[in-house]
Amino acid sequence: MGVIGAGWWATLSHIPALRANPNVEIVAVNRPDADGMEKVVASFPGVKPYFDAAEMLATETLHGVVVASPHILHAEHAQLALSRGLPTLIEKPMATSATDARALLATANANHTQIILPYGWNFRPIVETAHQLVKDGWVGEVRHVVAQMASALADLFGGEPMVETKDHLFRPPVSTWADPKKSGGYGWGQLTHGLGALFRIIDLDPAKVFAKTGLSPAGVDFYDAAVVEFANGATMALSGSATVPKSRGYQIDIRIFGTEGMMLFDIERARVEVIRHDGKTHIADLGPDAGAYEQVAPITLLVDLARGEKLPNPADGVVGMRSSVLLDAMYRSARSGRLEDVL
Known part of the structure; x- marks a missing residue:
């Protein structure tokens, strides 16, 4: 599984949830700065670090992706994953323009994959x-x-x-x-x-x-x-x-x-x-x-969809x-x- 944007919420919620899931063996993480990446690697031993999101997707054999980068980058980063047919959890908002939002949905449909929003x-x-x-x-x-x-x-x-x-x-x-x-x-x-x-x-x-x-x-x-x-x-x-x-x-x-x-x-x-x-x-x-708000279930659904399970997606x-x-x-x-x- 890959995580694009290993920042505040990804390190607080998404990466721990992925690592705790028994069906996830490898977590690759992306963020652009060396100082921040050093903290991520030290906090989550065994993650595979990448400074470039496209390189991570090209190098690793991923089955699903979490996009948790800044709001204005969600569409760009999600397109990288969806165009490869990977189920993708996109942090909210899904996109910051109507054009980008509709394009993401079209890419997911064209590649027979799913978008998940972590609307807890x-x-x-x-x-x-x-x-x-x-x-x-x-x-x-x-x-x-x-x-x-x-x-x-x-x-x-x-x-x-x-x-x-x-x-x-x-x-x-x-x-x-x-x-x-x-x-x-x-x-x-x-x-x-x-x-x-x-x-x-x-x-x-x-x-x-x-x-x-x-x-x-x-x-x-x-x-x-x-x-x-x-x-x-x-x-x-x-x-x-x-x-x-x-x-x-x-x-x-x-x-x-x-x-x-x-x-x-x-x-x-x-x-x-x-x-x-x-x-x-x-x-x-x-x-x-x-x-109460639910944090883990969206990640669990992402992993299950990546494993080929047919499950309802409420977001x-x-x-x-x-x-x-x-x-x-x-x-x-x-x-x-x-x-x-x-x-």
């Missing part, structure tokens, strides 16, 4: 339960959505070190998370998670977006407010915020209104509830910690593409002040 909540029963209820027609045709995500990351998107990472091997770089010229900001960095859950739950393409953003001290979006129209004419009020107090966890709250009823989805309170016009209700029994290339094309239109609208078509 998509791998938990809370999202899968909501997905199945909507698929089974409990809310009918989706006509309106209210969706919001919020995180305690004012430091990260404000251009300051993320306090929780002070003891990590690497820290999230400002150049990735808080540089407006390099697709920093809450939308690309966090709201994509909420959209990943949304597009697993509902099967709709975004068509038009009008948006406003509130900026952090670093000049990237702290706050996102958007009105979205879907291809079927349904509408959505979308919100994102980076400034939850550190004493609280993540929030993803989605309300779906359809022709037959409505769904309440909330990871903070761990609920999935449907109320219908005919008087029927469904309250899901989700169990303890149902709203596939379509989910990632829809998230990216919506965000692309959101940022264009925030800059132009106009309603923008999804490209």
Whole structure:
């Protein structure tokens, strides 16, 4: 297995998960700097280091790839792997332009392979339960959505070190998370998670977006407010915020209104509830910690797909593409002040 971009999150989560998987024998890692690579090799004895991603893919016989490089490099690096027919886990966002997102999905389809987005909540029963209820027609045709995500990351998107990472091997770089010229900001960095859950739950393409953003001290979006129209004419009020107090966890709250009823989805309170016009209700029994984030399951799925297993993928290339094309239109609208078509 190969890892392109052996930085903060790859060394904290992905590489340990790969090394702990009994079906993985060799892990090759890529990052461009010698000092950083020295730390990676010292922390993970036995990994095979490469400074150039293309060289790693050309030299090693890989069966799957993790792309965890900076946001603006995801598309370039994922194309290297997908064009070889390798199942590829692409850190969110899948791409930072609609053109690149659609091109990645086309390359995966052309080479009969899969994209996995590590949208952790998509791998938990809370999202899968909501997905199945909507698929089974409990809310009918989706006509309106209210969706919001919020995180305690004012430091990260404000251009300051993320306090929780002070003891990590690497820290999230400002150049990735808080540089407006390099697709920093809450939308690309966090709201994509909420959209990943949304597009697993509902099967709709975004068509038009009008948006406003509130900026952090670093000049990237702290706050996102958007009105979205879907291809079927349904509408959505979308919100994102980076400034939850550190004493609280993540929030993803989605309300779906359809022709037959409505769904309440909330990871903070761990609920999935449907109320219908005919008087029927469904309250899901989700169990303890149902709203917790899942880190390892996306890597496990990548390894299993690389081994040739046929398994459902709750965060596939379509989910990632829809998230990216919506965000692309959101940022264009925030800059132009106009309603923008999804490209």
